[in-house]
Amino acid sequence: MEPLIVIFGSTGTGKSDLAVELASRFNGEIINADAMQMYRGLPIITNKLSIEDQRGIPHHLLGNIGLDEDPWSVVHFKREASKIISEIRNRGKLPIVVGGTTYYLDGLLFEDRLVTTHASTEGSITSREELLARYPILSAPADVMLAKLREIDPVMADRWHPNDVRKISNSLEIYYTTGRRASDIYAEQRKQKESKSAAQESDVTKAPRHVLLFWLYAERDPLNLRLDSRVDKMVQNGLVREVAEVYDWYQSRLSSGETPDRSRGIVQSIGFWQFEPYLRAARNSPASPELAKLKQDAIENTKTATRRYAKYQVRWITMKTLASLQAESLLDRLYLLDSTDNQGWHDAVAAKGVELTARFLAGEPIPPPASTSETAQTVLASCVERSNRQVTPCNKTCTTCEKTFLTEELWQKHITSKVHAKAVRLRTRSSVVPFKQQKTAIVVADSIALEKSFPEEAREAGILCTKDTANPP
Ligand SMILES: [Zn+2]
Known part of the structure; x- marks a missing residue:
């Protein structure tokens, strides 16, 4: 067995802490799956664990790209993360993937959610930089990319929302790296899967059994309160200084004639757009009496944005990740840990996570996911009901x-x-x-x-x- 632990959930639920806890108990190494935490520096706005809180556990893909770099595509993430996972295994250690960028996790876990890149023309392109240099359209605005995608692969073009830069560029990237249309590849995979599942319909043991998933879940109202106070704490710890750093970097790109994409990269980190009016005023008229009010507004708006982001993450998990797990017969590997109560976090999350992981690694029977807490039972049942609902x-x-x-x-x-x-x-x-x-x-x-x-x-x-x-x- 080659075990893999995956931890996900919305921001503010203690994912990184659980990862460190499990890694220190079970000889693990951690792979970050949070797009913002890949950016170097800026520990406050990207919410990185401090070196002290990392407790000496090796962390991978953390602070590994510069501000100028685009966030990794899901294809790129899957390739690098898979490589690191096997290196960790070769060292005889346990890989633990943790992060809030759920589409990275989906890409990593579900084979048919994306196209693996060992296809035909891939060999000649070794890095994302090379890919972008060869196909500059991959950094073009959404409407330009969508027009191109419509030419190349109209089926995929129809599937994506016109503002969904990530998915549109991903479909294009698949075409450029494999030489085949994503829609054709997906259709083929679906066919293969159908014939495969028809053959093994009753044989659930064929599903990948080596993964254990933890969903850190917190009820919305208590989580929102916690997120609000976290923003206050971030402000105390120097959030404004970091946002200003990004602001100056962004301005310097603008003044050197570039048109940076406002919807991609580090500018998407929590707080950046919310603090922009304040920072602009602070730069232009540092003595303005308006500044205090602008700063207060920025803090309030950052709180709103953080809550909205958490809600979006939960929606993604309940709508997409769970549906995929269900399709792969992996729902019985998904454990919801209730992190609603901050005080009880250690028992409800850390201790329970450790106990389940110990059983899983020892190959012992694990209790059914719904039995671990009342919240787990309610939330998982309603998710399954939702994912069974028909959509057209x-x-x-x-x-x-x-x-x-x-x-x-x-x-x-x-x-x-x-x-x-x-x-x-x-x-x-x-x-x-x-x-x-x-x-x-x-x-x-x-x-x-x-x-x-x-x-x-x-x-x-x-x-x-x-x-x-x-x-x-
Ligand atoms: Zn309307």
Whole structure:
């Protein structure tokens, strides 16, 4: 058996501490799977464990790239992390992967979530720098990349949200590194998997049994309080100084004529955009009486952004990671550790994690995941229920709200929502009223009904204009 421990969960749940605890008990080494923590320096805004808290455990992929570098693609991460995992095993030690960048973990764990790069043309490209140098479009804005992807692989282009830079560039990268369209590769993998699973449907022992997964979960309200106080602590420890460092670096790139991507890299770290107005004012008019207020706003906005990020991470886990684990018959390897209560963290998380890992490594039977706590039972059951729910893929854009939806269910929910109805009313009032008084009156009264029953009319009145590029042939 070649065991692998994987720890994930939202920010503020103590993942890194659990990793260190397990590594020190079981002779492990840690591989970081948090894109921001790969950036060198900036320990506060990237939330890195201090050297002291690392307790002498070797950490890999931590602080290994410079501010100028792009975050790694999932393909790149998988390649490097896999290499490190086997090196750790060769040293007779236990690899422990920990991180909040869940798409890295998904890429690492699930073979069919991405294309491994030992394909045809890969041999000639040895680094990401080389790849970018050869295909500069991979650093182009999302719409340019999407247009290219639409040419090369329209099926994948339809699958991604137009703002999802990462997925769009990933699909392009697959094409450039393998010479094949991602959609063709996925289709082939699906076929292989179907024939494989038909052959071994009843033989669950064939599923990869060597991985043990820990999901550190905290209930939202207590977690939010904890995240708020963590931001306060970060401010005390020098958050503003680090954000200013990134700000100056960003400004120097701007003034040297570059147009850095605002949606990628270190500028995505928590706090950067939130502190930008304050830093700009502090640089331009350091004596301004406004500064204190701007700083307070920045802190508040950073708290909001941190909470939102945690929510996003949990959503990803419940929507995507769990569905993938279910598809791979690995749900019985997923242990939810309840880190809601900060005081009880050691018993509920560290001690339980150690006990489960000990059994797992010794090859002893492990209790079923739902039995480990009440929270585990409730949360896991509702996740499974959700992932069993049917979704119908589509790619529909509401031009009124400028939002794109990738499932029919979300689309339906949107066009019948209050938010959408309000946007329609506003638009109707501002653009249509002067010309079509009477019709608009009806529209304002019952725009949703109109859209549903008379989409043509609605479109004509400028209410709803949808672009349906769904369901490729
Ligand atoms: Zn809308």
